[in-house]
Amino acid sequence: MLRICCLLLCMLLPCNSFAESTASNPELTSAISKLPKNSLRELPKLIETIEATESPKIKTILTSLLNGDLYYIRANKQVVRVVKNTEGLYDQWHILTDEQYPAVTKSKLKKIRTNNSIRGQIKSVLALLDLSHKDPSVRLEAVKRILDNPDKESTARLKKRLAKESDEAVTQTIQVAISVAALKFGSLEEQIAAVSVLAESLEPAANNVLSRTKESLTEKTAELAEGETLSAQEKTLQTAVNKALDKIEQKRDIYSFAENLFFGISLGSVLLLAAIGLAITFGVMGVINMAHGEMMMLGAYTTYVIQQMFPELINYSLFMAIPAAFLVSGLVGILIERGVIRYLKGRPLETLLATFGISLILQQLVRTIFSPLNRQVQAPDWMSGSLEINPIFSLTYNRLYIIIFSLAVFFALMLILKKTPLGLHVRAVAQNREMARALSIKSDWVDAITFGLGSGIAGIAGVVLSQLTNVGPNLGQSYIIDSFLVVVFGGVGNLWGTLVAAMSLGSMNKFLEPLTGSVLANIIVLVGLVLFIQKRPKGLFPQKGRSAD
Amino acid sequence: MKFKKLVAASSIIASSLVSQMAMAADTIKVGVLHSLSGTMAISETTLKDTVLMMIEEQNKAGGLLGKKLEPVVVDPASNWPLFAEKTRELLAKEKVDVIFGCWTSVSRKSALPVLEELNGLLFYPVQYEGEESSKNVFYTGAAPNQQAIPAVDYLMNDIGAERWVLAGTDYVYPRTTNKILKAYLKAKGVKEKDIMVNYTPFGHSDWQSIVADIKKFGSKGKKTAVVSTINGDANVPFYKELGNQGISADDIPVVAFSVGEEELSGFDTSPLVGHLAAWNYFQSVESDENTKFIKAWKKYIGDKKRVTNDPMEATYIGFKMWAKAVEKAGTTEVDAVSDAIIGVTVPNLTGGIAVMNANHHLSKPVLIGEIQDDGQFEVVWETPDTVIGDAWSDFLPSSKNLISDWTAPVKCGNFDVTTAKCSGQNF
Known part of the structure; x- marks a missing residue:
């Protein structure tokens, strides 16, 4: 018994001291050492391994990888974090020990490559870590990141966070995220409850998951044999989903009008x-x-x-x-x-x-x-x-x-x-x-x-x-023709006319564009203008009086 | 006696004059048909310089067939009908042996009838929409199956895109490419409602509503990707607007066919990081040939910041192939060179070997790169093997039975495999 205890102690002690001295652990070290040789296909697995080590270093490593600051030294395959300095050289630090090496030229280094899906993966991992960040805006970003594609693990974490969360906006978004997950994976009761939360949300993710539920219910109805119908609960869900989608759609229409007006x-x-x-x-x-x-x-x-x-x-x-x-x-x-x-x-x-x-x-x-x-x-x-007024x-x-x-x-x-x-x-x-x-x-x-x-x-x-x-x-x-159009349309010599003409030409163009495409929108506006000038050669606000001639 | 001397002397003078004239005619004339002014000058001037650099190198190495090469540069000024006139000038007046030139498809289509009439030889170095095969043109840029189709495959299989925005500038290359892509996507089971097509005029600068539309289209629960055939400098405000409206590459990736190193040079690419481009060459690819080429280019142009790009590689390959074919044929005569060049190989700058095929298109590797913050591309995907350029797309009903084969016994740019007939209409 004593011997076993001794053995355990022996095993633990050096490990501990090692962890303290380099703030690292062997799994992480080995995972990091694999980074230079890794192909893009194997990188996601490696990131999972790194994440699983739960070392405090994960965040620095992944952030550097995300920002493209993670390189390795060509000569010895040592992974380093780099920053370009003012002389155009690269300052470098050992990724685990933070030991600084002398600055070198770029040709001595090679970047560890990532691609879009890997960056997405890293962002999701970082989002989970950021959930307890002290800045509410960072937390909100993190929740929004998870919102797009919540899985069971992240939902569990969100639920934990919800209990502690004090910021209102973050709380709301977390609730939406949990509802998205509920509608995806939950039982029928949970789904129906989730729909009522999602109906109030303008997050694209809410709309997405609702439309997908609607589609799957429609498919289910189509697959049913003659005489069979959906269960009562499923029907409730279906009407709730349809109502929620209508509600969101209405709001979207209003905002899309506002958006066109702004454009x-x-x-x-x-x-x-x-x-x-x-x-x-x-x-x-x-x-x-x-x-x-x-x-x-x-x-x-x-x-x-x-x-x-x-x-x-x-x-x-x-x-x-x-x-x-x-x-x-x-x-x-x-x-x-x-x-x-x-x-x-x-x-x-x-x-x-x-x-x-x-x-x-x-x-x-x-x-x-x-x-x-x-x-x-x-x-x-x-x-x-951009200034975000709401998610859409x-x-x-x-x-x-x-x-x-x-x-x-x-x-x-x-x-x-x-x-x-x-x-x-x-x-x-x-x-x-x-x-x-x-x-x-x-x-x-x-x-x-x-x-x-x-x-x-x-x-x-x-x-x-x-x-x-x-x-x-x-x-x-490219602007001279437009400028002449505006001045002629507004009425030559009238500044107010120029203002009104510019704004109305701009709005006409932007309201037509979604319907007709930009090429046709330009043509329609031009033809309209020609017709208008035919009718009123002096524009919207013609000058009056003797000076007009 | 005196008279005889006079005759002898004058005959010597005459013969020396003749031989001098012969010497003057004893260069091989290389025509360069790239716009040096107007809207296309930005892109085409680079290619003119590339051809001149290749000629200089070839002359340093002793020329061709013991003769020096002599460049004849003309400026068609981004004016499409002028391309036909300048081609005629090069072939009829200057009597050039070969022409390197054109960028836009419309300029190539303009020069084509003249090339066929006067039996000239054109090397065309830019990616294009296909649906053409002339006996007088060698296409060293990518056909749609060497750029657009693999890019869509990548988005579909590796990124998981299900909804597609096909955005382009309103002219022949984007329209034909999008037609092919739409047919291809439908063949892959993509529904009509999951495809959005949008065209904008040249130099479009107000992208607000189009980007907002893309955003809306992309928020329907399925992964959305944009395939962009937007040409020229309209790309800059497009990407700026994407950045401002908060669309990042991992939400909605944009893969572009007309954005390369040259277009990105001197432009702050940090908001673009992660967006994609499909080409057959990237400057960032590491190989001995490429390093040599980049070094030679920077030295020739005298600017360390100048970049290389895909059409430059296509010009490089085309020139090398032509030179090899001339040596193989032992003459610069157009028909002999055209026959000799089939099967000629030249190492690609990115590794691997480019082969000139019987349909006057090259075998090329296809690379997909992600834009980096320094304006270069990082290759994230490449075809395992080289892809043979296909002149006639298999995905358009009008051309799926057509093949092009300029070797005996077919000798036709437009051969219908079902009816075994050659229509003779090559474009």
Whole structure:
């Protein structure tokens, strides 16, 4: 007896001390040592093995593997966690002991490969570990991860967690997850109870499991022999499921309408920004400026240059780019006005051709300076991601900010035109040039400034577009037609008309798109517009009075 | 006497002149037909440089048949009808022996009648929709069964996709490819309601509603995958929108056929990690040939950051094959080279051997890669063996009985195996 005890002690002691010294155990060490040689097919099993060791190290190992920071040293197959340092070398740490090795170049290391399904597996494992995380948002993420595909083990863990959970949102989601599992694996009573919980949830997983239950019940009915019917309980379940699905569907319809509206307004606000500068140069001054799109392009490239100049200030680059783009495009606009357009006053056809030529020159200039390839403009962190209102309705931040921003630009411009001396002069010259000159307004100077203002706003639009689309020499071309459409539709010379036109064109497009596809939606909107202009050649809000002619 | 001398002298001068002219004609002219301006310049300029690099290497190694190679570069400017004119210029005026060129299918279709009329020789290096086999064209890019079909197989078998979004740009390559894929999926038992097809114009930039639709389509309880034939720079806002709406690769993976290293270069790929692309070549594949090729390319172009991509490998293989065939035939005459090239082998850059088959298509390995955060691809799946390119898809009713075989006795690009007739209509 004593000898056995001794033996046991002997076996335990070294084990313990080993565990303390390296925070590891032999199973984990052997599993880790297998990582470099493993093929993608065998990796899931290995991850299960690692998970089963329940070592505190699991989380670091799996997170590194998930993020692609887990490498092995080519020479000795030692698994390390790496971080790229500022010199472009890789700092490395032993994955189990955290001992740091000297930094090396990438060629000395080889990444441990993962693929989508393995990353999914790792996320599920990590989700179970995160269930007791102290941050409620992490817990919520974890529950949502499990929600998609709960199995018996994870459900048991969720039930345990539910008892301790204090956060309301997490509690609700856990209940949904447990109900999803109940509907999947539970008895008929449990299923019926689960349906009532799921009917209130907008989680896609709830909808999924309900539709699947509905399908399986329908199949069951179809398989029944003549004269047989579903049991009373099954029928209750069927009606409950149908009701729940209807309820969810109704809510979904409302939200999908809201979503389309949001998309429409966001497209409208982009159109507004693109068109508003044109509304001034074309609408107020009557100059057909084909190089308007290129002013936007210059704005977008200004953003690129600013980001290149201050690479560590990406999060603030847009705030710097807005005034810079306004200045760059505005100055180029003034140059064009002074150099070309003023000599062509009253000759719209020549102006059109000349500005078209300028647009080609500007494009080629950009091609020569920046290469014909698209340039990458980074999105600041605060511009990416989305604001989740509920599981099926979320607003992307970039679009949200753009809507707010373009409205702000619009009202600022209104203010300038209505409340400042400059605005007064601009309106005076637009209405009656001769009279304005007689009142000692320098109409030439006003023309230049107005053109600069319109171009500068196009530059600001370019900053916004750099966040949405490719920054390349052809950026402007894709928006010039749309801009003209908006201005003509809204009524030349009327800023409010531009706002209404942009928003209604955007919404029309987005409501048609799910029905017809984007190609046909564009065509329908265009045909509608042509018909409208036939009927009302002066647009939605025609200018009235003598100055209109 | 004096007169005789004069005659002799002048004859010497004349003969030397003639021989000089002969020397000038004694190069092998290689036509390069890639757009160097316009929308396609982004992609095609790279291929022009690749051909020039190959010519330079070949000349360093002593040229071909004892002659130097001389490149003749023309610019069809992304203007499809101009491809026909420039082909005529290359063949009739410049009298080139071979042409490397074209990217879009519509440009190839434009050049094709001229090639057949003047009996030219074109090596076409880009993946395409198939349904074509001309005796004057060698297709070194992938046919649908070498790219699209294996990618769908991967999604179906390894990822377990059951619902499918076929999203593409609105032109001939995506439309034909999607037609083939739809027929293939249906043959595999996928129901009509589980397939969503969507087309967008070139350069589409507002992807909000389409991505929202994909999200909705994907939240019906079955694993959903997107097969993307979206072309060109419309991909950037598409992937951005996917990221912003929170669709990650493990929710709804997107497999793309037109997104490669070149398209991803200089683009922040961190939101794209895990999305897929199917190609026959990735720069990240480790092999001696590939390392050599990448090194040579970076040196030639003088930029350490430049990447290599699949159409470049196709150009490389096509050029090497042509050179081998010329040596085998002992002439650059088109018919002789066309006969000699069948069966010629060249090592792939990714390992294995590429063979030119009787249907003017190559045998290629198919690789599926996942996008990494450095803009490169990590291979997650590959076909165990090389796949023979199939000119006529087996999954379309109109072409399932057709084969292409340019060797005797069939000698036909469009041979109906059931009626044993050759329609002669090769495209």
